Amino acid sequence: VVMQGDEDRDANIASARILQTAIQTIAHPTDFSDGSADAFAHALRMALDTKSHLYLLHVKAPRRSDAWTSFPHMRKLLSNWGLMDRDDSPSQIEDKLGIRVSKVEIQDRNAMSGLFDFVLGHRPDLIVLATHGREGLNRWLRGSVSEELARRTHIPTLFLGPNAKGFVDIETGAMHLDQILVPVAHQPSPLRALNILTDVLTPFGISPTAFRFLHIGDDPPQITATSQEMPLHDVDVAEGPVTETILRVARDSSANIIAM
Numbered sequence: 001v002v003m004q005g006d007e008d009r010d011a012n013i014a015s016a017r018i019l020q021t022a023i024q025t026i027a028h029p030t031d032f033s034d035g036s037a038d039a040f041a042h043a044l045r046m047a048l049d050t051k052s053h054l055y056l057l058h059v060k061a062p063r064r065s066d067a068w069t070s071f072p073h074m075r076k077l078l079s080n081w082g083l084m085d086r087d088d089s090p091s092q093i094e095d096k097l098g099i100r101v102s103k104v105e106i107q108d109r110n111a112m113s114g115l116f117d118f119v120l121g122h123r124p125d126l127i128v129l130a131t132h133g134r135e136g137l138n139r140w141l142r143g144s145v146s147e148e149l150a151r152r153t154h155i156p157t158l159f160l161g162p163n164a165k166g167f168v169d170i171e172t173g174a175m176h177l178d179q180i181l182v183p184v185a186h187q188p189s190p191l192r193a194l195n196i197l198t199d200v201l202t203p204f205g206i207s208p209t210a211f212r213f214l215h216i217g218d219d220p221p222q223i224t225a226t227s228q229e230m231p232l233h234d235v236d237v238a239e240g241p242v243t244e245t246i247l248r249v250a251r252d253s254s255a256n257i258i259a260m
Helices: 032-050 074-080 092-097 113-124 144-153 188-202 242-252
Strands: 014-016 023-032 053-058 100-105 128-130 157-160 180-183 211-216 236-238 257-259
Touching: 023 032, 023 113, 023 144, 032 053, 032 074, 032 128, 032 157, 032 188, 053 113, 053 144, 074 092, 092 100, 113 144, 180 188, 180 242
Parallel strands: 014 257, 023 053, 023 128, 053 100, 128 157, 180 211, 180 257, 211 236
Antiparallel strands: 014 157
């Protein structure tokens, strides 16, 4: 099962790839842009809820002098969220919050190649990244390349587009995941994806009523109960071009995320 990340730059939603059952490590590539700051908040919030090891990957463009001082100050963000004091030292992050944070400089003339090498070598359970149109990371992660990253590595990837509302409030750290759109079909079978989806989202306290299942075309598959957390669900049916219809339904229903 491959989660199809939404590359529509007009979509005001987040999309994800979910392939594994546990989140213990999260990788967040950054170019220090404002868009990456929002994605960083999502990565940090998810790391906190899953007690994960968070890797911050500095993807450096040629002939630029980006520095880690340009990156959002983690302690300030955690203080704003009411989780740490401003005077706490970086070493207290793990002691107080139960997460590890590692800053990694990608040492490769080709940023995309360096990112591939790190991901394949460390196998994080989740990648969280921002796409910024023609600037920033999208110069390396545009279109088919960003999809190739998740497809070749078989690692779930959360993409936050330039117009995405996201589901984490960067000011408060509050997570709002109350509308999750799950497109389904007979092939591949949705059963394994639903089991994985349940396992992945359980740490975030997601209600089963947050899930809306959607089938494009006739004869929708039956969604059987996979656990007490994921009971039997009805499947909505829609007609039209698959990608455009999924995006339209997501916008109309104010979906926080598309999970496939």
